[in-house]
Amino acid sequence: MSEIAREVDSTLVFLIAFCTVILVGVAVAMFAMVFKYHRSKSPTTKQIHSHTGLEVAWTVVPFILCIGLFFVGYEGFKAMRTPPADAMQITVTAQRWFWSFTYPDSGITTGELTIPVNRSVKLNIRTDDNEVLHSLYIPAFRVKEDAVPGLDTYIWLHPDQTGTFNIFCAEFCGKDHSKMITTLHVVEQDEYDAWLDKQVAEYYRPVEATLAMSDDPEVLAGYDGDKLFTKYCASCHGAGGEGGGPYKARDFRSIEGWKQGTKKTDVFKTISTGIPGTEMRSFAHLPVRERLALMRKITSFHPDRQQPTVEDIAVLKAAFPELDPTRAVQIPKPNMPIDEAMKQVVEEGQVP
Amino acid sequence: MSAAALATPAAINYINAEKGILSWLTTTDHKRIGILYLCSITFFFLFAATLGVLMRLELLSPGMQYMDSETYNRILTLHGMTMIFLFIIPAIPGIFGNFFLPIMIGAEDVSFPKLNLASWYFYMAGGTLALLSVMTGGPDTGWTFYVPYSFKTGANVFYPLLAAFILGWSSILTGLNFLTTVHRMRAKGVTWGKMPLFVWSLYATSWVQVIVTPVVGILLLLVLAERVLGVGIFDPSKGGDPILYQHLFWIYSHPAVYIMVLPAMGVVSEIIPTFARRTIFGYKFIAVSSIAIAAIGSLVWAHHMFTSGMADEARIIFSFLTFFVAVPSAVKIFNWLATLYGGSIALEPPMVLTLAFILIFSVGGLTGLILGALSTNIHLHDTAFVVGHFHYTMFGSGGIMFLAASHYWFPKMFGRMYNRNVAYVSILLFVIGFNVTYMPLMFAGVAGMPRRYADYLPEFETYHAISTTGSWILYAGILLMVGNLGYSVFKGKKTDKENPWGGKTLEWRTPTPPPTLNFDGEPDTSIGPYDYPVEVER
Numbered sequence: 065m066s067e068i069a070r071e072v073d074s075t076l077v078f079l080i081a082f083c084t085v086i087l088v089g090v091a092v093a094m095f096a097m098v099f100k101y102h103r104s105k106s107p108t109t110k111q112i113h114s115h116t117g118l119e120v121a122w123t124v125v126p127f128i129l130c131i132g133l134f135f136v137g138y139e140g141f142k143a144m145r146t147p148p149a150d151a152m153q154i155t156v157t158a159q160r161w162f163w164s165f166t167y168p169d170s171g172i173t174t175g176e177l178t179i180p181v182n183r184s185v186k187l188n189i190r191t192d193d194n195e196v197l198h199s200l201y202i203p204a205f206r207v208k209e210d211a212v213p214g215l216d217t218y219i220w221l222h223p224d225q226t227g228t229f230n231i232f233c234a235e236f237c238g239k240d241h242s243k244m245i246t247t248l249h250v251v252e253q254d255e256y257d258a259w260l261d262k263q264v265a266e267y268y269r270p271v272e273a274t275l276a277m278s279d280d281p282e283v284l285a286g287y288d289g290d291k292l293f294t295k296y297c298a299s300c301h302g303a304g305g306e307g308g309g310p311y312k313a314r315d316f317r318s319i320e321g322w323k324q325g326t327k328k329t330d331v332f333k334t335i336s337t338g339i340p341g342t343e344m345r346s347f348a349h350l351p352v353r354e355r356l357a358l359m360r361k362i363t364s365f366h367p368d369r370q371q372p373t374v375e376d377i378a379v380l381k382a383a384f385p386e387l388d389p390t391r392a393v394q395i396p397k398p399n400m401p402i403d404e405a406m407k408q409v410v411e412e413g414q415v416p
Numbered sequence: 417m418s419a420a421a422l423a424t425p426a427a428i429n430y431i432n433a434e435k436g437i438l439s440w441l442t443t444t445d446h447k448r449i450g451i452l453y454l455c456s457i458t459f460f461f462l463f464a465a466t467l468g469v470l471m472r473l474e475l476l477s478p479g480m481q482y483m484d485s486e487t488y489n490r491i492l493t494l495h496g497m498t499m500i501f502l503f504i505i506p507a508i509p510g511i512f513g514n515f516f517l518p519i520m521i522g523a524e525d526v527s528f529p530k531l532n533l534a535s536w537y538f539y540m541a542g543g544t545l546a547l548l549s550v551m552t553g554g555p556d557t558g559w560t561f562y563v564p565y566s567f568k569t570g571a572n573v574f575y576p577l578l579a580a581f582i583l584g585w586s587s588i589l590t591g592l593n594f595l596t597t598v599h600r601m602r603a604k605g606v607t608w609g610k611m612p613l614f615v616w617s618l619y620a621t622s623w624v625q626v627i628v629t630p631v632v633g634i635l636l637l638l639v640l641a642e643r644v645l646g647v648g649i650f651d652p653s654k655g656g657d658p659i660l661y662q663h664l665f666w667i668y669s670h671p672a673v674y675i676m677v678l679p680a681m682g683v684v685s686e687i688i689p690t691f692a693r694r695t696i697f698g699y700k701f702i703a704v705s706s707i708a709i710a711a712i713g714s715l716v717w718a719h720h721m722f723t724s725g726m727a728d729e730a731r732i733i734f735s736f737l738t739f740f741v742a743v744p745s746a747v748k749i750f751n752w753l754a755t756l757y758g759g760s761i762a763l764e765p766p767m768v769l770t771l772a773f774i775l776i777f778s779v780g781g782l783t784g785l786i787l788g789a790l791s792t793n794i795h796l797h798d799t800a801f802v803v804g805h806f807h808y809t810m811f812g813s814g815g816i817m818f819l820a821a822s823h824y825w826f827p828k829m830f831g832r833m834y835n836r837n838v839a840y841v842s843i844l845l846f847v848i849g850f851n852v853t854y855m856p857l858m859f860a861g862v863a864g865m866p867r868r869y870a871d872y873l874p875e876f877e878t879y880h881a882i883s884t885t886g887s888w889i890l891y892a893g894i895l896l897m898v899g900n901l902g903y904s905v906f907k908g909k910k911t912d913k914e915n916p917w918g919g920k921t922l923e924w925r926t927p928t929p930p931p932t933l934n935f936d937g938e939p940d941t942s943i944g945p946y947d948y949p950v951e952v953e954r
Contacts, residue, residue, distance in 0.1 A: 072792060072794075075789065075792055076786065087775075087782055090778050091775055091778075097753065098763070101692070101756060101758065101759045101760060101761050102761050106760050108760065109692075109693050109758060109948060109950075111694060111948055111949075111950050112694075112754075112758060113695055114699070114700070115698075115754075119698050119751075122750045126742065126746045127740075130742055130743060131739065133785055134735055136791075137788070137791050140791025141728075141794065144791060193653035196564045196565040197562060197564070197565065201798070203864025206794065206795040208723045209725065209794075210723055212652075212659060212724070212725040213653070215652075230873065232864070233866070234797070235798060236557075236562070237565065238565060239556075240485060241868060241869065241870070242485060242866075242871040242872065245873070310556075
């Protein structure tokens with residue numbers, strides 16, 4: 065919960081009470097008159113055409129009440145849309161049909177959102193230009209905002225209790241709209257720091273290319289390819305890799321007609337860069353071991369395929385520093401909102 | 417009314433004047449066209465209701481049981497599209513407006529009878545296209561066709577967009593016809609101040625139809641252009657703006673809400689005076705509030721977009737405007753209640769449905785205030801709360817009053833009477849089922865259940881299970897009600913009573929069923945639509 069969520073709740077309770085009073089009033093008036101003036105009791109009628117005073121009263125009073133109700137809603141809204149300047153900025157990327165959260169400074173990206181308690185967090189919401197609409201909805205904090213291609217939007221929270229909460233997509237986005245759900249973890253600051261350190265370490269831990277292309281299970285200990293596949297691939301490529309679906313995705317059980325090749329090196333490259341001009345997007349923001357686990361899972365659907373040559377592996381190693389322990393890993397930052405980027409451009413352009 | 421008119425029921429009426437299916441399909445008689453609409457609209461209503469029951473069935477428990485999520489999305493889209501474009505927008509104007517508007521103003525027909533028939537054919541063409549789209553898999557975009565999804569999806573949205581476009585023509589032509597008819601065809605003595613309120617409400621509705629429907633027509637063409645030609649108006653990857661689509665869509669679709677509600681309110685203003693034997697309270701105010709709702713209702717469209725990414729300032733302005741549209745609706749409720757005061761109330765089936773409307777529509781209107789307030793809207797927007805809210809307002813007005821109007825005008829239209837006991841049972845099932853279906857959705861929404869979800873987290877199961885149970889009761893009520901009426905069209909007890917309920921509008925002063933030219937001789941316009949005699953001052 066947050067202060068804002070509590071305020072929304074009290075507004076909601078007030079409005080529901082207000083509506084209930086009016087509804088009960090209408091119902092009592094109606095039933096009383098039906099009872100009193102039922103034809104069995106009231107065979108005669110009196111004809112009243114209008115009553116100006118009464119009609120003006122029941123026009124003006126609702127009018128004033130309505131203006132009052134507007135301000136009740138407006139007050140809470142103002143706070144909701146005014147994040148404090150020192151809020152921690154996290155970039156949220158909406159894609160069919162999962163969420164990614166990119167953290168400041170370290171630049172790492174995760175599939176679930178973890179934030180420290182008692183700190184303001186501004187969630188900058190973005191999506192790719194070739195995406196559809198989504199909406200970031202965290203019911204526990206009573207906030208929601210659409211992700212719109214070509215537009216930066218935001219929500220902000222200031223959790224004052226730790227806990228685990230749902231994050232939903234609230235704008236219809238197709239096939240797995242109802243599966244576009246993830247989790248928000250609100251944790252103590254020291255727990256957050258420890259978690260972040262661990263994530264960052266994992267991100268900056270390269271895998272040697274030859275080892276990466278091998279089948280050695282030790283390399284990917286702790287990574288569950290099945291689970292990752294379900295999360296990132298199954299929506300389009302099917303739980304059994306059969307492909308099809310709304311975007312006519314590749315059938316992984318066959319090795320015919322793959323646009324960028326079928327070798328492990330090719331598959332890793334495709335996962336990391338996407339296929340331009342198609343709905344296949346880049347997953348470069350995932351830690352290298354997650355991408356490798358996906359590669360192994362995908363190639364396992366049709367194990368009888370050409371193995372990468374030494375040259376293939378060398379080319380791959382040159383292109384991806386995360387496969388070369390002698391170089392520093394670079395984390396791609398594809399998820400920067402436009403206004404953040406502009407700020408950075410201005411800062412970089414400043415003459416000291 | 418003259419004793420002579422009562423004594424000589426017309427042997428020849430609009431039903432038996434001509435014979436054969438072709439005589440119906442080529443008719444220009446507004447009453448027969450009303451019957452054509454009645455048949456086709458009832459079909460689409462039952463079709464869409466069945467889709468709704470299927471959706472609720474899938475939502476009975478978490479996980480996918482009976483269909484996959486793509487099928488669910490298609491059913492969701494078809495349910496919404498059919499209910500809105502093929503049922504609730506055309507229902508009351510198409511059936512009862514066509515049948516009774518000319519009679520109520522003492523005219524022989526509408527201004528443009530051939531255009532009137534053409535608009536039914538447009539309706540059928542649109543309906544057929546919508547059904548054809550099912551055979552090609554059906555659209556999966558939701559009835560709102562939001563971009564970029566609607567030009568990106570692999571599903572066939574060409575047919576449904578074209579269908580909606582053609583249905584828009586039907587709507588515009590009907591509106592144009594009614595406007596001209598009201599202006600030019602009123603019988604001597606039917607002044608603006610003596611027009612039945614049902615006619616006033618159709619008049620206001622027609623202006624909305626004629627003015628805003630072209631906007632959605634153009635919009636649908638633009639989406640088709642985006643899909644087929646890739647023109648880039650809405651496509652962000654080409655510099656287009658998806659939010660522009662939402663503005664254009666709601667500039668039509670919010671006023672369309674009043675296209676659905678206003679005619680229903682018009683029917684209420686007819687039924688209550690008849691069964692309370694009382695003149696309507698505040699005639700002028702009700703007439704003017706129809707126009708006010710139509711006018712203010714055209715200025716509040718962006719309250720559907722409070723979380724769309726639209727500028728905060730725009731959200732504030734539209735929230736402010738939204739509250740004003742609540743006022744004329746509230747005033748109407750108060751006027752109807754005041755009409756019950758001092759009356760002599762008979763609880764016939766149409767009246768019971770109308771009283772149910774008052775309570776159900778009040779829930780819809782009041783929950784609208786909760787959604788109109790900005791801070792609560794942010795939480796509740798796009799949740800099951802909205803689904804509950806709009807079923808209370810749309811189904812609760814246009815739907816219920818379609819059924820009430822069917823029971824009210826049935827004897828006049830067919831010269832037969834339905835079984836009243838069956839009618840009461842079906843109304844009871846309907847009202848219970850309605851509330852059990854839609855009330856839990858509001859609670860689910862408050863708890864954070866998003867809408868348009870094929871599947872949901874187990875924590876929401878209780879709400880969904882109750883709602884699905886309600887949908888079975890509701891469906892049973894609808895089938896029983898429609899069955900009772902459908903059976904009675906052919907087998908109901910015959911009646912040639914000119915005025916079974918004691919109404920004062922002109923349709924109750926013409927033979928049952930009405931003759932082809934509506935009246936035997938000149939209509940008697942000496943009595944106003946709500947001139948009930950003062951029986952006793954108490």
